Amino acid sequence: MSRRWTALSGTQIGSVHVRDGLPLQDAHTVLVTDGTAVVAVADGHGHRLHFRSDVGSALAVRISAELLTAALPHLTDPATAPGVLREVGTQLISRWTEAVHDHVAQQPFAGDDLLLVDPADPGQRTRPYGSTVLAMVATDALLGVVQIGDGDAVVVTSAGTALRPVPEDPDLDGSRTTSLCQPDPGASLRVGALDVRAEDLVLGYLCTDGFSTSRVDADGWWRQTGEELVGFARQHGFAWIEERLPGWLEEPAAIGGDDTTLALVALTSLDPGADPGATASATPTTR
Template sequence: MSGGWTALSGTQIGSVHVREDLPLQDAHEVRVDDGVAVVAVADGHGHHAHFRSDVGAGLAVRIVADLLADAAPHLSAVRGEEVLADVGAALVERWTAAVLDHLRDHPVEPEVAARGALLPYGTTVIAMVATGDLLGVLQIGDGDAVVVGADGRAARPLPEDPGLDGHRTTSLCQADPLESLRVAVVDTRADDVVLGYVCTDGFSAARVDADGWWQETGAQLVDLTRDHGLPWIAERLPAWLEEPARIGGDDTTLALLARTDLRA
């Protein structure tokens, strides 16, 4: 397929967060420029030890979106994963520095700081960048990254993270986040990929079809984009996220990128 890429995102605060007067701890970012699209989502940890995770998530998506936009011209089938690994290393470095700057301006009690300066800001991050016929994916922590073909068949391009046990997640605030960094590069022309999406685990937690929801969601997004276009989806995405945020209780965020020439 020819053409560039475009993107959108949406979020909803979880019902548990509303009930317990917690802030929205998910964050999302979209960049589209000259046919290059970047999407990023982050899920700040809800535990009381991570009481500034909303700040950490916001920092994570802004920093990774900047880095991926800058890296897009350097992506290639040969060096793509190396480029993304460099982005991951720069993300950890810049996120840590930004957190320490925030902490300097907004200090915490000494006993809190003693447990770890980064701990209050703990967050996951998932991002995609699409340019030309290449799509790159980067992730630390839980949540989902999915690519979808023109025929609606979906795939998860990243390897599993052995550190995810269903109760805890790997994080930017851990001792060595790069141990949990996962990256992948997809040749969209070879695999006929026309759309990709990333979502926080609030989306999957509310689904009863644990094994198939991500495939069904991928097929639906391709069909809806082909039939109605992304502006139509952008108007409706926040409302679509209301149900999983209410049923699952967690903040729920989804971002997608698609070929600009994905049409009926």
């Protein structure tokens, strides 16, 4: 019997962004089709040099979800999936850069913007749109991740054991992040894929760094979160989680001050009220 996945996501604007009158600069998207799921989150940098980062993050989640969906026919073997995911990441960088240039052409920099960016310099043109990106794909065979920048990707076994599917980025120092807008974003591209059956995986989640930076237990919060999400799914179901997710994100967004976003994929069989024979329809959401 094939494994079928569902997905959901939520976000909260950070208290510092509310105080400073800044827009929500995180973005997230969810796509569930025929038992496979794709989720993506992105964190626009928010610094004054990245004054269009809300646009950059929205472009990042849309493009990464589109590319992972298109790659689904090739994501059938965990052994070859990293190569496919790396190609997705390479295409993401190219398409994101092209989309940013199109946006600049449609809405040229003007006024005070010109004090921060030289539109004649292609290297500066993407900087105002700076964003991280994290995307996860769940199929019958594997859970795969594409990542540039900070944020967390975690997968969880049926026993509640949490694992990190991508390697650490040595360039992350806690105050700066690698980015789609850096001169060579491909150098910071990280991918990973795990065999769903061999690892007995039942859930995966992504979160922007607004979720982690407010946690006291820096080494254990992601394990606890994974274990709790599996437990909640089994005990209460996905509708219960989706209803409460925005409230769960309010505290870290208020305490840490940063926008906070979480997206998850999970086997439909975790939900005690799920119909195991049901077919999921395409349900894209982007915020």
